[in-house]
Amino acid sequence: MMSTFFSASISAQQQxxxxxxxxxxxxxxxxxxxxxxxxxxxxxxxxxxxxEFAEMQQFASLILQKGTALRDANEASFDLSQTSVxxxxxxxxxxxxxxxxxxxxxxxxQQIRQQLLAMSPALQLPAQLLPQSQxxxxxxxxxxxxxxxxxxxxxxxxKSFSPQPTNFTDKERALNRSLLGLYDAISAGLNDTAxxxxxxxxxxxxxxxxxxxxxxxxxxxxxxTHVNDVQPNxxxxxxxxxxxxxxxxxxxxxxxxxxxxxxxxxxVFFSQSDSPIATTKTNLIAAVKAYQEGNLAQAQTLAVSxxxxxxxxxxxxxxxxxxxxxxxxxxxxxxxxxxxxxxxNEQQVTTELQKILGQLEQVDNTLTGQVLxxxxxxxxxxxxxxxxxxxxxxxxxxxxxxxxxxxxxDAIRYVHLGWVSALIAGGLTWWAAENxxxxxxxxxxxxxxxxxxxxxxxxxxxxxxxxxxxxxxxxQEYIQNNVERHLSTGTLWGLTGLAFISVxxxxxxxxxxxxxxxxxxxxxxxxxxxxxYGLLAAVAALSLITWLMLKYSVKLPIGRFFALSSYFMLIxxxxxxGKGISALQEAAVVGIAPFPMDVSVSWLGISATWQGLxxxxxxVLLFMVMAIRKEKTPSTAI
Numbered sequence: 001m002m003s004t005f006f007s008a009s010i011s012a013q014q015q016x017x018x019x020x021x022x023x024x025x026x027x028x029x030x031x032x033x034x035x036x037x038x039x040x041x042x043x044x045x046x047x048x049x050x051x052e053f054a055e056m057q058q059f060a061s062l063i064l065q066k067g068t069a070l071r072d073a074n075e076a077s078f079d080l081s082q083t084s085v086x087x088x089x090x091x092x093x094x095x096x097x098x099x100x101x102x103x104x105x106x107x108x109x110q111q112i113r114q115q116l117l118a119m120s121p122a123l124q125l126p127a128q129l130l131p132q133s134q135x136x137x138x139x140x141x142x143x144x145x146x147x148x149x150x151x152x153x154x155x156x157x158x159k160s161f162s163p164q165p166t167n168f169t170d171k172e173r174a175l176n177r178s179l180l181g182l183y184d185a186i187s188a189g190l191n192d193t194a195x196x197x198x199x200x201x202x203x204x205x206x207x208x209x210x211x212x213x214x215x216x217x218x219x220x221x222x223x224x225t226h227v228n229d230v231q232p233n234x235x236x237x238x239x240x241x242x243x244x245x246x247x248x249x250x251x252x253x254x255x256x257x258x259x260x261x262x263x264x265x266x267x268v269f270f271s272q273s274d275s276p277i278a279t280t281k282t283n284l285i286a287a288v289k290a291y292q293e294g295n296l297a298q299a300q301t302l303a304v305s306x307x308x309x310x311x312x313x314x315x316x317x318x319x320x321x322x323x324x325x326x327x328x329x330x331x332x333x334x335x336x337x338x339x340x341x342x343x344x345n346e347q348q349v350t351t352e353l354q355k356i357l358g359q360l361e362q363v364d365n366t367l368t369g370q371v372l373x374x375x376x377x378x379x380x381x382x383x384x385x386x387x388x389x390x391x392x393x394x395x396x397x398x399x400x401x402x403x404x405x406x407x408x409x410d411a412i413r414y415v416h417l418g419w420v421s422a423l424i425a426g427g428l429t430w431w432a433a434e435n436x437x438x439x440x441x442x443x444x445x446x447x448x449x450x451x452x453x454x455x456x457x458x459x460x461x462x463x464x465x466x467x468x469x470x471x472x473x474x475x476q477e478y479i480q481n482n483v484e485r486h487l488s489t490g491t492l493w494g495l496t497g498l499a500f501i502s503v504x505x506x507x508x509x510x511x512x513x514x515x516x517x518x519x520x521x522x523x524x525x526x527x528x529x530x531x532x533y534g535l536l537a538a539v540a541a542l543s544l545i546t547w548l549m550l551k552y553s554v555k556l557p558i559g560r561f562f563a564l565s566s567y568f569m570l571i572x573x574x575x576x577x578g579k580g581i582s583a584l585q586e587a588a589v590v591g592i593a594p595f596p597m598d599v600s601v602s603w604l605g606i607s608a609t610w611q612g613l614x615x616x617x618x619x620v621l622l623f624m625v626m627a628i629r630k631e632k633t634p635s636t637a638i
Contacts, residue, residue, distance in 0.1 A: 280310030381534025418499025426507025578605025
């Protein structure tokens with residue numbers, strides 16, 4: 001096997017096809033392996049294991065052979081003639097034959113690695129690791145048979161191999177192993193061992209396994225509750241290239257204990273600070289600090305941001321896993337503002353903060369510990385568009401069917417102009433928020449709440465107007481005398497405005513929810529397709545609703561059509577009024593007075609607050625009064 005390997009390598013070199021990056025990475029891998037495992041081969045100047053000692057010599061020979069091939073390739077990016085790599089490789093061979101000390105061997109291997117790393121191109125590093133549940137599954141499927149279920153090197157196949165599989169929980173060994181070495185071993189295998197190349201795994205899976213294997217020796221000593229107390233002041237590339245001992249030696253402000261803690265909690269190097277949960281926690285802690293300094297207004301603002309710029313963005317994802325937990329956290333976050341509004345209330349503020357932080361930890365564990373299944377990803381995507389788009393669609397359809405029933409087909413284009421413009425404006429707003437300006441969650445909710453209340457008011461008026469025309473004779477008289485006058489150019493542009501408001505208020509938030517959902521798609525990207533399947537299914541369902549309404553509503557007798565349409569619009573006004581008040585409460589524009597009972601019905605816009613219930617109650621009361629008046633007095637044209 002060794003002869004075949006060298007023949008292939010020399011042949012490739014002679015043909016000018018040497019891959020300098022691949023060859024250098026193999027040298028890095030073998031140099032690190034010698035620096036870690038030499039202690040198993042030689043102890044106190046004596047050979048402790050003939051097999052290990054022979055392996056050390058073989059790897060040192062390979063390093064020299066490959067280094068010479070790299071030098072002779074004359075690649076400008078890997079000009080080894082300007083380094084001491086070859087001289088150090090020769091010295092390494094002699095030191096191993098002389099059974100030199102571990103310190104001398106590690107010094108030589110580290111010099112080889114540092115010089116090659118300085119010339120190596122930057123790696124394509126992972127943007128995010130897989131959720132821990134997926135990493136556990138990958139390790140159990142691909143690694144446990146040899147390395148054991150806990151990574152202790154005691155898998156059922158371990159005894160049949162020489163050398164035996166690595167014990168990842170060996171702290172002394174892990175301190176001298178870089179994550180790059182682990183990744184390369186997973187990606188390319190390790191020559192002359194049973195470690196094969198796992199080329200069937202994608203890059204994210206291999207990096208996730210490397211970080212996991214590198215953490216196993218430190219998970220018992222790492223304290224996850226304080227992992228973010230000191231943020232790593234180094235690049236992810238530097239963290240991956242070097243082992244913990246080297247990192248601690250290169251940074252005077254770091255202790256080896258801190259480096260060990262970070263190796264045990266690899267998530268600290270990824271975008272946790274930008275996650276919605278982290279945003280929620282950060283703003284809550286900042287809110288309490290502002291409260292303690294006597295700045296109650298700032299505390300309120302930060303508490304609002306904790307919900308709108310953080311937790312709200314993962315509500316849909318959490319709902320797919322634990323709806324009760326989502327409702328509980330939402331209630332606590334909203335009620336926490338009332339606690340912050342009262343001065344000299346430090347004890348309750350601290351108690352409530354700890355309670356919320358505890359629940360947010362539970363949310364974090366739920367989201368990262370349980371991966372959404374393909375079916376759940378599909379369902380979440382379907383529900384997002386149905387929930388956010390149905391109200392807007394129904395309003396647009398109601399306007400269109402009224403125009404069709406009044407035979408004003410020429411006016412329908414004004415409605416189409418409104419909702420199409422809203423889609424474009426919503427997309428542009430989202431793009432601007434991502435690239436040009438910062439639209440806060442409070443601003444988003446203020447816009448949505450104001451638009452909902454405006455739409456509710458218009459729909460209430462239209463519903464009342466249609467209710468007064470439910471008698472066919474009254475409607476015919478109205479058509480003859482008023483329809484052309486009332487559907488003037490100004491009114492038509494009013495239809496455009498209503499369609500625009502109804503759709504625009506949903507578009508921006510819908511995009512944010514889908515963006516958050518896509519971050520939950522893991523693995524090789526196949527789950528993203530289920531998000532699109534759910535979106536397409538929602539579009540199909542909304543299209544079916546459109547077809548049914550247009551087909552059957554216009555066939556109704558004129559009196560029944562206006563009676564049903566009036567009730568329909570008044571119900572929409574009721575729903576939008578409730579949602580508008582809730583949005584303004586979330587933006588801290590309207591106060592929150594909890595209702596003593598939980599009467600929340602989200603799809604009707606009913607929330608358990610006095611403000612929302614009273615607003616919706618006024619709509620119901622007004623409609624009842626108008627209905628009674630209509631029964632007593634025949635309707636007249638308006």
